[in-house]
Amino acid sequence: MSKEKFKILCKPISGKKLIEIYPEYSKFLFPNFISETPGNAIKKITKFFKQSPSINGNNISGIVAIRDNLFYIAEQKKFINAYAIVASHTHWVDRKPIIYHFLEKENKYIIGPHSINPDETYYPVSFAFDDRFPLVFEWCEAKLINENEFKIAVDIVMRLNAEVCQYNYPFGIAIEFRFKSSLFEKPIPSIELPIEEKENEFFGYSEIVTLEYFEANQQGEETEQVAWQPFSDLMLGLSLDELEVLNELRLLISQENNIDAINLIDTIRRQIDKG
Amino acid sequence: MQNKIASNSVLLKLKAIDPLKAQMILAKVRNENVEASGCQWKCSGHNQPKHNKLR
Numbered sequence: 001m002s003k004e005k006f007k008i009l010c011k012p013i014s015g016k017k018l019i020e021i022y023p024e025y026s027k028f029l030f031p032n033f034i035s036e037t038p039g040n041a042i043k044k045i046t047k048f049f050k051q052s053p054s055i056n057g058n059n060i061s062g063i064v065a066i067r068d069n070l071f072y073i074a075e076q077k078k079f080i081n082a083y084a085i086v087a088s089h090t091h092w093v094d095r096k097p098i099i100y101h102f103l104e105k106e107n108k109y110i111i112g113p114h115s116i117n118p119d120e121t122y123y124p125v126s127f128a129f130d131d132r133f134p135l136v137f138e139w140c141e142a143k144l145i146n147e148n149e150f151k152i153a154v155d156i157v158m159r160l161n162a163e164v165c166q167y168n169y170p171f172g173i174a175i176e177f178r179f180k181s182s183l184f185e186k187p188i189p190s191i192e193l194p195i196e197e198k199e200n201e202f203f204g205y206s207e208i209v210t211l212e213y214f215e216a217n218q219q220g221e222e223t224e225q226v227a228w229q230p231f232s233d234l235m236l237g238l239s240l241d242e243l244e245v246l247n248e249l250r251l252l253i254s255q256e257n258n259i260d261a262i263n264l265i266d267t268i269r270r271q272i273d274k275g
Numbered sequence: 276m277q278n279k280i281a282s283n284s285v286l287l288k289l290k291a292i293d294p295l296k297a298q299m300i301l302a303k304v305r306n307e308n309v310e311a312s313g314c315q316w317k318c319s320g321h322n323q324p325k326h327n328k329l330r
Contacts, residue, residue, distance in 0.1 A: 038318045056307035084315045176315070191317040211317065227316035236299060245288045246300045250307075252281050258308050265305045268286055272297055 003028055009124060009136045010154060012147075016118035018097055018139070026095040033128040033172075034088050034137050038226045041087035044170040055258075057085065057228035058250055062169040067232035069163045073156050081176070082153040082183035083230040088128045088137060088172035091194070091206060100125065100140035100208075107213075109178065111138070111192065112205030123150055127157055128172040134161040140177065149183040150175070174227065179210055187230075188212075191223060 006025050008017070035041035046052040049060050057063035066085050074080050090098060096113035099122065103110060116122070123145045126138035134157055153175050160173060179188040189211035195202050214221075233243060249268075253261035289297040 058307070086316070187315055189315055189317075191319060193318075194320050196320075214319075221319045223317040223319045225316070226318050229315050233303075236296075236303065238296060238300070242292055242296055242300065245285065245292060245297075246303065248281075248285050248288065249300060249304050252285050253304065253308065261308045262305060264282065265301055265308075268282070268289065269298070269301050271286055272289055272294070272301075 003130075004132070006135070007133045010127075010133055010158065012121050012123050012142065012150070013139075014118065015116040015120045015122060018122055019116050019118065022097050023095065029128070029135060029137055030090075030095070033130065033135055034090050036090065036093070038087060038089045038091075038224050041089035041170070041226065042224065045087055048170050053225070053228065054254070055225065058247075059254070062167065062171055063228050064232075065167070066160070066164060066169070066171060066173065067230055068234055069160050070156070070230050071232035071234045073159045073163070076184075077235060078184040079152060079156060080230050080232075080235075081186055082149070082156075084174045084176045084187065084227040085230055086126065086172045086174045086227045088126070088170070089226065090137065091192075097122070098138045100138065100144060102141070102144055107179075107209075109208040110195075110202045110205050111208060112202065114205075124154070124175075125177065126172060126174040127161070129161050129165045129169060131165050133158065134165075134173070137172070138174070145175075145177050146182065153183050176230075178208060192226075193218075193221075 006021065006028065009021065009025065030036075035044055042052065045060070049062060051059060053060045053063065063085055070080050070083060092098065092113050094113050097116060098111060099114040099116070101110045101114055102108075121142040122139040123142060124136035124138075125140050125145070127134035127136055157173055157175070175183065176187045177183055178190050190208050191211050191214045192206045192208045193214075195205050195207055197203060233246060236246075238246065249265075253264055256264055289300065
């Protein structure tokens with residue numbers, strides 16, 4: 001089966017065309033490129049790199065490589081704000097396109113296998129790396145994304161894919177539009193939660209809220225990190241020696257828990273201030 | 276003990292470089308260890324059998 005015809009999916013697409021093409025396309029995606037659960041996606045990463053990713057992802061060479069490539073490819077540094085490096089996964093076994101729908105009143109996204117409107121345009125926002133072109137696995141409604149910004153963002157995704165696809169990293173790249181009015185604004189951390197109330201019209205789908213909102217309202221829930229920020233250390237403009245000091249400091253504090261790590265950094269900072 | 280030696284070694288190296296860059300490095304690593312700045316997306320509850328039954 002030739003996959004060349006699926007390249008069209010890297011562009012905004014009509015609902016009609018998406019409905020037509022997706023059943024055959026989904027056979028490419030699952031399960032090779034997209035894991036069936038977040039847990040499986042993390043396991044895949046851990047197996048590939050022989051360690052699980054840290055919060056910042058600096059211990060995973062694939063994340064560092066994707067960040068460095070983004071740094072070199074993006075003509076303006078603000079463009080890098082438009083991405084999240086993701087553990088490519090789905091929550092739905094139905095082989096239907098996964099769509100982001102925004103509930104403005106509640107300031108949340110509902111993601112899942114929504115009914116496709118044949119007359120609506122859908123924008124590809126999540127991609128797995130593959131040879132020739134990236135494989136799209138999530139879309140958003142047209143109103144959620146600026147067309148001109150999207151053109152810039154997807155062009156960078158295509159070039160990034162060309163650079164990294166040969167390594168078969170178990171990561172994908174997402175266009176980070178969540179809760180932003182421009183793709184090039186700083187990312188806003190967010191969390192996806194299953195909708196389990198049977199009376200909810202979106203029962204079986206997931207809702208996405210900001211991490212800030214979640215932490216203020218739902219303490220104690222277990223969470224799993226599924227995306228990492230896209231910013232390369234190269235953005236700091238440090239020399240090679242200075243980058244080495246940065247990595248030594250990371251290594252040093254990686255042996256501490258988060259609170260002790262922050263305390264240690266603050267202690268070092270005070271000692272430097274003292275001279 | 277080993278950690279103390281490593282800590283002193285990093286401290287000396289930080290002192291040896293441009294103070295602004297040393298502060299930049301410290302700020303960068305500190306931010307990375309504050310969860311919200313290093314982590315972009317999370318999921319919750321999706322690996323539980325309860326959720327999978329919905330599908």
